Amino acid sequence: MIVATLEQEERYRHIHPQFMQAFLFLQQTSQAELAEGKYEIDGQQVYALVQEYDTKPEAECGWESHREYIxxxxxxxxxEQINYAPLNQLTxxxxxxxxxxxINYESSVSPGSSLQLGAGQFAVFxxxxxxxxxxxxxxxxxxxxMVIKVKI
Structure with a gap:
């Protein structure tokens, strides 16, 4: 898991060959103008999901993980707050x-970590x-x- 700002993305481009495409999309797109929906960046290898919602109490938010995408x-x-926990701590x-x-999970057996993210920040899971x-x-x-999905 990584937490950073878009200005720091150069530190993380090397982690995956398609991270460069993902970060360029974030930098070169008029983010505020994009409507909700799916935007292909490189077919199913890299794409963006634009979402808008009101934050909810923690008890109403589910835990999840993914196998095929970062x-x-x-x-x-x-x-918003995003909680993080290693998979072996989820039930x-x-x-x-x-x-x-x-994959959806019911809860975490330990408190894990809570991230407070605001405009211009990202977390990589x-x-x-x-x-x-x-x-x-x-x-x-x-x-x-914007959730950028990067195929592993």
Missing amino acids: DIQYIVSGR GGSDYVADKDK FPEDGHQACIRSGQTEHVKK
Whole structure:
């Protein structure tokens, strides 16, 4: 798991051959103008999901992980809390849903780590990283987020 700002992305380009495409998309796109939906960057190898929502209480947000894709979760506007825990600390894993590349979990056996992300910040979650997103950090806020999916 990585947490950084877009200005620091050069440190992380080398981690995956397609991270460069993902970060260039974030830098060269008018993020505030993009409507919700899916945007192909390199077919199914790299694509962006633009989402808008109101943050929720932690108890209403589920844990998840992915097998086939790395998530780069970038906050365009607003603020949210994202919790992180290694997979071996998550309980109640569901069956893998291949068409969504997702496994849902009931809870974490340890507190894990809480990240407070605001506009211009991103978190990278690898397949071994369980995460719980969309959590309100204090007051409920409207968030616009771009999740860049990078095929492993």
